[in-house]
Amino acid sequence: MIDLPDHKDFHQAFKRIEKSVKPLIQDTYKMECGDSATHYLWDEDGMVLVMRMGRGIKRQEFEVCDFDVRQSDKYSGYKSRHIRNPIFFDNSRINAEAGLGLNDFFTGRALFNIDLLIDRILMEPGHLREPLMLTLTAAVGQMSKMVFAISERGKNGGRGANVGVQVGSWAIGFWRPELHFEISVWNCFFNKGSALLRALEREDNQKTFPLCNDYKSLAQNEEPSALLVQGCAVDFIESLADSSIKLLITDPPHSDRMPYLELSELWNSILGVIPDFDKEIVVSNARQRGKGQISYGDNLNRFFTKIGPKLKDDGFVAVMFNARRNVCWEGLHPSHGSGDSGLRYIGRFPMVYSAGSLVQDNRKGSLKHDFVLIYVKTENTTIPKVFEEIPGWSTEFPV
Ligand SMILES: C[S@@+](CC[C@H](N)C(=O)[O-])C[C@H]1O[C@@H](n2cnc3c(N)ncnc32)[C@H](O)[C@@H]1O
Structure with missing residues (x-):
């Protein structure tokens, strides 16, 4: 906390x-x-x-x-x-x-x-x-x-x-x-x-971490600390120094599972926050937003291409994800999206997270669990053995 x-x-x-x-x-x-x-x-x-x-x-x-x-x-x-x-x-x-x-x-x-x-x-x-x-x-x-x-x-x-x-x-x-x-x-x-x-x-609740005001103080702080940034993750990633990230963990919207900003709008209006709907990477049924499957894949792909240069050579990317339809995986597939980004997919393990939640899709054929997909920056990265000890670890791509 x-x-x-x-x-x-x-x-x-x-x-x-x-x-x-x-x-x-x-x-x-x-x-x-x-x-x-x-x-x-x-x-x-x-x-x-x-x-x-x-x-x-x-x-x-x-x-x-x-x-x-x-x-x-x-x-x-x-x-x-x-x-x-x-x-x-x-x-x-x-x-x-x-x-x-x-x-x-x-x-x-x-x-x-x-x-x-x-x-x-x-x-x-x-x-x-x-x-x-x-x-x-x-x-x-x-x-x-x-x-x-x-x-x-x-x-x-x-x-x-x-x-x-x-x-x-x-x-x-x-x-x-x-x-x-x-x-x-x-x-x-x-x-x-x-x-x-x-x-x-x-x-x-005794275990708390200090919050930094900006990225520079976070990077210089030797103690574990955190920075909360409200805004577009792609813009933020772009502002970081090259080869500076050891581990990037991300939990992007899982295709059309939820139109997050639309659902948060009532609460954002009370908080006085004006979200950037255009920059949200999501699939939405709201036609006016123009957030279909293609723009979702393109934007996710764009996010991945921005990550590569920011990772240290021995850095990792962990992506929490799942989707019912194969097309939704395009931006993450080793030979498609993440391939363009220069990242290399090394495997995945299951996580118990949102698939069982009340607010998730519970239609027939819906998901039983999510995955954490792991990518590395270069072919030469040594893959720690510890991944193999994670229950359910597999080097196969899920779809
Ligand atoms: C799967 S949810 C993350 C849930 C979070 N891990 C949690 O446990 O509360 C995905 C979130 O990514 C946000 N998002 C979508 N596009 C984004 C962008 N360009 N920059 C930052 N966040 C974005 C969505 O609005 C949504 O809040």
């Missing part, structure tokens, strides 16, 4: 935010009885149930009354003061459409409350803003209209419209179910912040 906040510092910041912002947020969820609701069930644009539940609160359900509707209406159409307009492309695979805006994903009240949180986070010292924004962005899926309801409707002989409805959770993509929950923004933020606090308390 890198540069984690101190547990005590984070805890105090979290408490400060709780003291100042929680009452304001809870006020926006006030019910006629004076208590604050925690969950609302919506059917399209109509509120159908008001609920209170959570730690220490036994689930209570209330019929929707005019007061609840007026409370919500106060914020209808609210425009965020902090969050930029997200950029979406037509991509049915992730249920995105060009022209979608923040108000399609959040109620006005949720956006109002997210702004209150951001106002307060920005008042915290610089080193705490990042973990607090991480807490916020980790929670926004659950703050959105993408939280589906697990409904018993139609079961139990029609015992009542929403009897036993359970709160689902946002998982991935931009599906906005008709029957969905609006959850208290404070509860979502509090749950993620508490999880981060618990993680910060654990002893295994």
Whole structure:
């Protein structure tokens, strides 16, 4: 882990935010009885149930009354003061459409409350803003209209419209179910912040590495340290000195498995980051992006041709990869892409990583594991025997 906040510092910041912002947020969820609701069930644009539940609160359900509707209406159409307009492309695979805006994903009240949180986070010292924004962005899926309801409707002989409805959770993509929950923004933020606090308390967090500000200090630092660079990896590689890299590990998008920047757009808009969609090496169903299989292969190949000169003569490149269709391997094949780059493929081993993940392709014929493909710079590189000891090591190309 890198540069984690101190547990005590984070805890105090979290408490400060709780003291100042929680009452304001809870006020926006006030019910006629004076208590604050925690969950609302919506059917399209109509509120159908008001609920209170959570730690220490036994689930209570209330019929929707005019007061609840007026409370919500106060914020209808609210425009965020902090969050930029997200950029979406037509991509049915992730249920995105060009022209979608923040108000399609959040109620006005949720956006109002997210702004209150951001106002307060920005008042915290610089080193705490990042973990607090991480807490916020980790929670926004659950703050959105993408939280589906697990409904018993139609079961139990029609015992009542929403009897036993359970709160689902946002998982991935931009599906906005008709029957969905609006959850208290404070509860979502509090749950993620508490999880981060618990993680910060654990002893295994003691091993941290310093973060350098630029590549020069990283290269000169004798202690293990890290540099985080936001931007295009190809541009970054080009900026490095020739023959300076001993090991390059890369995990590029695996062909059409996921349109990463498109999926991250809502979160990038909250963080105020403007990604370079053009430079992303990916296959996307969004036609406007022009990111088909051919451009993907060409760009991956271009990346590889940039690596060769930067490697030391005894350097290695490790590429995490897998794809279902042979054509997706073009840019990596020893006799095609990597051949142009001057790199020599020496073998691969299996890795347990994303193939089993919920968010990966789980259609028939999908992948059971990924590979780490190993390349060297020159014919003369001595291949360490240690590769042969890795379970599943093979010198064959996977396809
Ligand atoms: C397979 S994911 C990496 C996942 C990462 N290893 C992890 O565990 O979170 C591939 C990532 O490469 C990024 N990417 C694509 N083109 C890039 C480029 N030109 N420069 C830098 N990153 C790029 C994608 O946006 C995506 O975030």
